[in-house]
Amino acid sequence: MSIRWEAVIGLEVHCQLLTREKLFCGCPTTFGGAVNDHTCPICLGFPGVMPVLNGEAVALALTAGLALDCRVRSPSVFARKHYFYPDLPKGYQVTQYEAPILEFGHLAIEVDGASRDIGIRRIHMEEDAGKSIHADSGATLVDLNRAGVPLIEIVSDPDLRSADEAVAYLKALHEIVRFTGVCDGNMEEGSFRCDANVSVRPVGQRTLGTRTELKNMNTFRGVQRAVEYEIARHIQVLEDGGRIDQETRLWDENAGRSRAMRGKEDAHDYRYFPEPDLPPLVVAPDRVEAVRAALPELPRAIRRRLVEDHGLSTYDAAVLTGEPALVRWFDAAVAAHPNAKALCNWLTTELLGRVPVSALAACPVTPERLARLVALIDDQTISGKIAKTIFEKMLLSGETPDAIIDAEGLRQVTDTGAIEATVRAVVAANPAQVAQFRAGKTTVRGFFIGQIMRQSGGKLNPALVNEILDRLLAQATDQET
């Protein structure tokens, strides 16, 4: 007898909001800084101090929620979640518990060409804890720079059925929070982190199996491996007649397995109750509509636009939406010159071959300058070959294409009289090759092209050169006969 198993997965994703200040005080949120430098009596949890909610954080939470089609709950309520730990200054974390600011959203994912909607159960706002550093001496050092940094936790419904789906969901979410400017998405620095709830059940069974919660996955690949491992582990245990314990497990990336961290019996009693220092958070309907109206274009819509409006391939559209900055760069270039395909090629092959996306903003080749370069090719002022030389010089010198063309006399010659003079001179100077051509060795034509281009420094319009050369060679042949 063999049971067919179905995995049930839900993800909890913490995103650090891109605010300048912490959630309840004016301290900066920037990563780094000397230890405990970004602190004040409020985020240090001094006696007597009180929190004041950062409106920018609320705006970003709303942005994320509306981008995920959530419903805004107003009022929402902050609560205190209690536990003792040295990096938790007040002895409680301020978080939203029973009444989160956003609920009932969804996110479309695509796996193997099929699209599926994954439910977003809730998004709530909370403050981050500090960081404990366990020194070799046995001492624990505490850095509270991160304490009080604003987070949202995005909780999915248990709608995911495989590790592939979990990763697709996570990537789609990652893309949305970055494109909306809600979160920088940096998984290494922990500003985008994910826990997974995993259970399995026989196919057809309605009730859920016992779940375990996986923590400590720091990459998409880690999530993929951890979820795959955990599903296999559950199935193995159940098929061996064992029982899954509800527990929290840590993913060990190096060992490639999860191990128990704490069981249900030693789960904390967090003693949640409404935070009396913060009144319920009321979000007026017109504020919701203002945030909705200001929502930026989301990645799926951008990709559709790139393909349908600009005629790009789905591959190129995917490359360009790899980073919000890349699409912005591309859109700025297309706005300056509408040859989207050429611009996409120049951007993705030439420019990104030299300059990482993160350095695009500081690159001397701006969208407008690249657009100008492509425009100069399109109006035949320069050839594509010369354009590559100009592009190199633009990168090095920081000059505009026009300045480089003028300074170096690279303007393409399209004057048929001038071209004809050059071609005629080359043909006249090489009677032996003309004779060969006449004898039927047509490959010698390439020799003439090379000579012409060498003499002109590559500035002659290649199409015109070809046309004129063919005409003159034909004349030469006619004269003989």
Add this chain to the structure above:
Amino acid sequence: MQHAMPEGLRALRDALVAGQVSAVEATRHHLDRIERLDAAVGAYLTVDAEGALAQAHAIDARRRAGEALGALAGVPLGLKDNLLTQGLRTTCASRMLDRFVPPCDATVVRRLREADAVVLGKLNMDEFAMGSSTENSAFQVTRNPWDLRRAPGGSSGGSAAAVAAGLCAGALGSDTGGSIRQPASFCGVVGLKPTYGRVSRFGLIAFASSLDQVGPMARDVRDTATLFEAIGGFDPADSTSTEAPMPALGSALRADGDLSGLRIGLPREYFPDEGLAPDVRAAVESAVEVLRGLGAEIVSVSLPHTQYAISTYYLIATAEASSNLARFDGVRYGHRTAAPADLQTLYARSRGEAFGLEVARRIMLGTFALSAGYQDAYYGKAAQVRTLIRRDFEAAFAQVDALVTPTSPTTAFPLGERLADPLQMYLADIFTIACNLAGLPGLSMPCGFDAAGLPIGLQLLGRPFDEAGLFRIAAAYEDASGTAGHRPREPFVAQEVPR
């Protein structure tokens, strides 16, 4: 030519403005009295003589230079020791904060400094404001200046005793369940618990955040109002403070003594057949007659859920306290046990060593009330009953403009009498607690003395944000009854305690 030092806050302020007294003289006068008399009273935990005199010198210099000065320029005040004072030790009367020096001022302290008041020092209290006699202070006993063998009340006992003994021109206290009004009553002074949200709590070391309010204490109603005007109003640093503008108290404090058109309610539940001292009942009833004589219409009303107020309070207040006091973990500030073996020991011993018995009791009660499996039955139920209590008041205030009750069922009780019986101690707040649960303004003022010569307190309760209404009634009553201005005889002595 030395003028006699005026008694009372406004009198002193006026003399300062008129140049009859300098800020340094006023400050020295009070420091001398503290030096002479506070050994017997024990009101101050910290006297900042140097800081106060420096402040006074600076104010005098600015006055000589013709600079504009604040409304309380040169007036020496005392502060309950749960209000943060930048650079000045703030202990909450707890070993936990024995050596704690705050990095910033409470908003109310900053406002007093901006008004150019002089801070004399920090006043004793029950540890973390938990208590009704100031006997829960980890550091010292404060004695009632009317009878040194008796408690000054609490938890703002140091503030009340200091005002009664003339050891400051006025003081700030805090009130979570009666902690301003009950000691004001015991010590024969006036104290206001403002509407929740009226006065900033930023920098008040929290006991129960949904109940705490900072408030003024002074020798008479108008002095109290003057101090209230200096500290009240919206504070962006306290998200629970109201943006509603402060009332203009000028007309409320006019001495026309006419209360006609006002309806004043006597809640039946606050005049029980048992548990209300006869002298207290008689004094309050005669105060009511004075109010009637001033033109007020006296109406009997009912607050039917009053009997649940104490249980409700001790669930909500302890739950919030267990949370608020979690930050005292020995990690960043406050007491840390010597050489703990591990983290659990650090927490358990630091807290165990530094918190007193009553604080520990309330943390445990509150932790239980919030714990999984019990929260619905305790904290949750209490929150529901709190709503019923609030509705009682809403219904009453649909009929009347203010309520009048005794502040406490008894006058000051002997020190030590109730220490062994916390429930008996909790009953001292039976008439003051519902006001905090409903977030209303409440004022206590003297209305006579009992047979032992101890002051009796009259409590006025008003609609939310109607402090002006309370002051109007209080000023009229004070003018008509002549109850202000009684001071305990110096040197303060211990009376024979009748058994």
